Amino acid sequence: MASVDDTAVTRAAPALATTYEGDDIAFLERIAPLVDMIEISPDAIARIDGKQAQLRPEVLEEYACVGSKVRFIAHGIGLSIGSFDHWDEGYLRLLDELFDHIDLEWHSEHLASSVVAGESVGTMFPVPRTEEALDLICERVRLIQERYRVPFLLEHVIHLLPDAPAEFTHAAFLNAITSRTGCGLILDAYNLRCDAMNQGLDIANFLNELDLRPVREIHLAGGVEHKGFQLDIHSRLTQDATIGIGADILRRAPNLRVVTFELLKEAIPLLGHDAVTRELSRIRGVIS
Amino acid sequence: MTTLETYQRGLLDLVKNRGGPPTDPYLRRVAAGAEIAVVREIAIWWRTFQIESQCPLVSRVLKHYGCFNQTVTQYFDANRTSPFVEELTHQFLASLCEHNDPFLRSVSRFEQALLRARAGSEEKQVILFDRNPESVFLALEGTGILPPAEPERLYRMTVDRRLPGMFRCTREENADAGEPTAG
Numbered sequence: 001m002a003s004v005d006d007t008a009v010t011r012a013a014p015a016l017a018t019t020y021e022g023d024d025i026a027f028l029e030r031i032a033p034l035v036d037m038i039e040i041s042p043d044a045i046a047r048i049d050g051k052q053a054q055l056r057p058e059v060l061e062e063y064a065c066v067g068s069k070v071r072f073i074a075h076g077i078g079l080s081i082g083s084f085d086h087w088d089e090g091y092l093r094l095l096d097e098l099f100d101h102i103d104l105e106w107h108s109e110h111l112a113s114s115v116v117a118g119e120s121v122g123t124m125f126p127v128p129r130t131e132e133a134l135d136l137i138c139e140r141v142r143l144i145q146e147r148y149r150v151p152f153l154l155e156h157v158i159h160l161l162p163d164a165p166a167e168f169t170h171a172a173f174l175n176a177i178t179s180r181t182g183c184g185l186i187l188d189a190y191n192l193r194c195d196a197m198n199q200g201l202d203i204a205n206f207l208n209e210l211d212l213r214p215v216r217e218i219h220l221a222g223g224v225e226h227k228g229f230q231l232d233i234h235s236r237l238t239q240d241a242t243i244g245i246g247a248d249i250l251r252r253a254p255n256l257r258v259v260t261f262e263l264l265k266e267a268i269p270l271l272g273h274d275a276v277t278r279e280l281s282r283i284r285g286v287i288s
Numbered sequence: 289m290t291t292l293e294t295y296q297r298g299l300l301d302l303v304k305n306r307g308g309p310p311t312d313p314y315l316r317r318v319a320a321g322a323e324i325a326v327v328r329e330i331a332i333w334w335r336t337f338q339i340e341s342q343c344p345l346v347s348r349v350l351k352h353y354g355c356f357n358q359t360v361t362q363y364f365d366a367n368r369t370s371p372f373v374e375e376l377t378h379q380f381l382a383s384l385c386e387h388n389d390p391f392l393r394s395v396s397r398f399e400q401a402l403l404r405a406r407a408g409s410e411e412k413q414v415i416l417f418d419r420n421p422e423s424v425f426l427a428l429e430g431t432g433i434l435p436p437a438e439p440e441r442l443y444r445m446t447v448d449r450r451l452p453g454m455f456r457c458t459r460e461e462n463a464d465a466g467e468p469t470a471g
Contacts, residue, residue: 048375078371084293116300120371122331122364125299132292161323164295164314198323229326266337 013288014218014250017073017260018280021045022059024265030273032066034280039260040102042094043078053090055097063102073217073258074098074107075186081140081154082113082127092147099148106216108153108186111137111177124157129166129173134180141181153216155186158194158232159201170201171209178214187253188219189246190232193239197230203245207252215253218246220283221262235267237279243286250287259287303328305365335369335376336360342377345399346384348428349392359384377403390418391437394445398455401447405454417443421457 017037020028021044032038040063046053063072078091095107112124127133137154144152154177156170168176178185187210195201220243222236238246238261250256261283268276289297298315301307302324310316318324339360340347350356363369363380370376381403384396394417401413417424421443423435442460 043371046372048370048372053372084290084296113296114371116296119300119368121300121303122334122369122371123303123327125296128292128295130291132290136292160327161299161318162314162321226329227322227326229323231326231330233330 011254011256014256015071015258016280016284016287017217017258018276019075019260019262019265020063021265022056022062024268025062025065027268027273027276028062028066030277031280032069034277034284035070037071037073037105037258037260038063038066039073039075039262040098040104041075041077042098043076043091044265046094053094055094055101060101067102072102072104073260074104075155075260076107076109078114079109080113080115081109081137081144082111082125082133083115084113084136085117087140088115095148104150106151106153106184107148108155108184108217110157111154111174112157125161126157126159126163128164129168129170130164131167134168134173134176137177138180141177141183145181145183151184151216153184153186155188155219156191158191159199160194160229160231163199169206169209170195171206175209175211178211183214184216185214186217186219187215187249188221188232189249190219190221190223190234190238190242192245193242194223194230194232207249212249212253213255215249216255216257218249218253218256218259219262220246220259234262234264235270237271237275238283243283247286259283303331332361332364335364338373338376339380342373342403343381343399345425345428346381346392346396349395349434352428352434353389353392374403374407391434394418395424398445398447402454405447405449408449410449412446412448415445415447417445417457419443420459421445 015036017039018035019039045059078088080088114124192203220238221234222238223231223233298310381396381400387393397415418437419435427434444458447455
């Protein structure tokens with residue numbers, strides 16, 4: 001079983017990663033010297049060819065152009081690991097294809113359901129923190145770990161909707177998943193901030209309760225406020241408060257390997273290449 | 289039905305604005321809150337953004353008609369929307385290809401044929417317009433007024449990836465003024 005090493009007590013500065021979803025080779029050439037890793041979302045670089053989604057070969061070629069300079073990790077959107085009936089096999093076919101083309105250090109997914117009864121929700125629902133959901137998630141993590149021999153990480157998503165009746169706290173649910181399966185965690189500092197602003201999550205209590213040893217990756221991002229809610233649309237640069245949360249996790253997570261700045265492809269032309277490269281340099285300065 | 293299934297099916301219904309008021313206490317609480325409207329708004333916003341970027345002609349026609357957002361919202365509510373943009377846009381356009389409005393129908397068919405040709409389809413398609421497509425496109429690109437239908441003429445748009453620009457238009461004078469249909 002591929003699991004996260006939890007024995008390290010000291011570590012080097014984490015690597016820096018960012019997202020790249022293709023079609024802007026000039027941007028890729030700007031960011032590649034600034035980062036150690038590129039995060040790839042298989043679903044975001046796929047197109048439907050007939051009935052089945054396939055990775056776009058032209059984007060894979062773009063990754064190959066910088067393959068000697070950076071390493072790669074995969075971060076899925078559409079697995080829907082928390083759906084009551086089944087996950088999305090189509091996503092796993094895309095991931096298989098990605099593994100065939102690119103050496104991935106690990107892969108990850110959101111702890112959520114995006115497909116319900118075979119229908120795309122158009123968003124992500126958090127998984128209710130119940131024994132029933134825990135059993136389902138752990139079994140699926142086990143199947144994924146059997147299928148891919150690199151570590152698998154789960155990322156908590158924001159809770160925009162009121163919490164469903166829960167049998168675990170946020171941290172206890174994640175602790176139960178990681179202790180049962182050995183999978184790793186991504187902590188998204190911006191998601192935590194959203195939950196604090198929207199739902200009153202006590203981040204300090206959450207981090208104190210969470211077993212931080214499985215945390216392999218931190219996500220940083222910026223978003224917007226809409227109708228009084230902070231949204232996890234990664235369209236902005238990272239606010240200082242989010243950097244602060246990330247720095248706190250960074251200091252306390254003994255097995256942290258990478259900090260990833262996530263940005264929507266659609267936001268890159270709006271922010272501009274210069275602003276993104278400055279942001280990467282700023283984050284590098286924080287994590288070094 | 290398990291609790292997980294009840295919640296997920298119930299939340300899907302709330303996001304899709306369908307089904308009656310929920311009976312489950314948690315789902316009733318969600319339905320009564322402000323959050324579900326924001327979640328729904330974001331889901332529809334993404335579909336709108338994708339459709340607008342992939343189907344500029346149809347989007348602009350619908351905006352000229354003042355019903356773009358409403359049409360996308362109705363489509364989102366009533367259909368299984370694909371997370372893949374190509375599939376979403378093809379299915380959205382397909383839903384308009386049988387629309388009651390013959391002009392919107394023609395533009396939808398034309399845009400769908402063009403998307404297929406750009407994606408590599410070798411199929412040749414003919415779409416009839418009841419007004420000059422060139423004037424239509426100029427109006428849609430700017431802020432001009434859409435030209436009126438020309439009952440005495442038909443415009444035959446041939447979409448074929450082997451053509452320069454992938455399409456060609458021919459005008460037929462004194463055409464038998466039947467309703468334009470795809471050839």
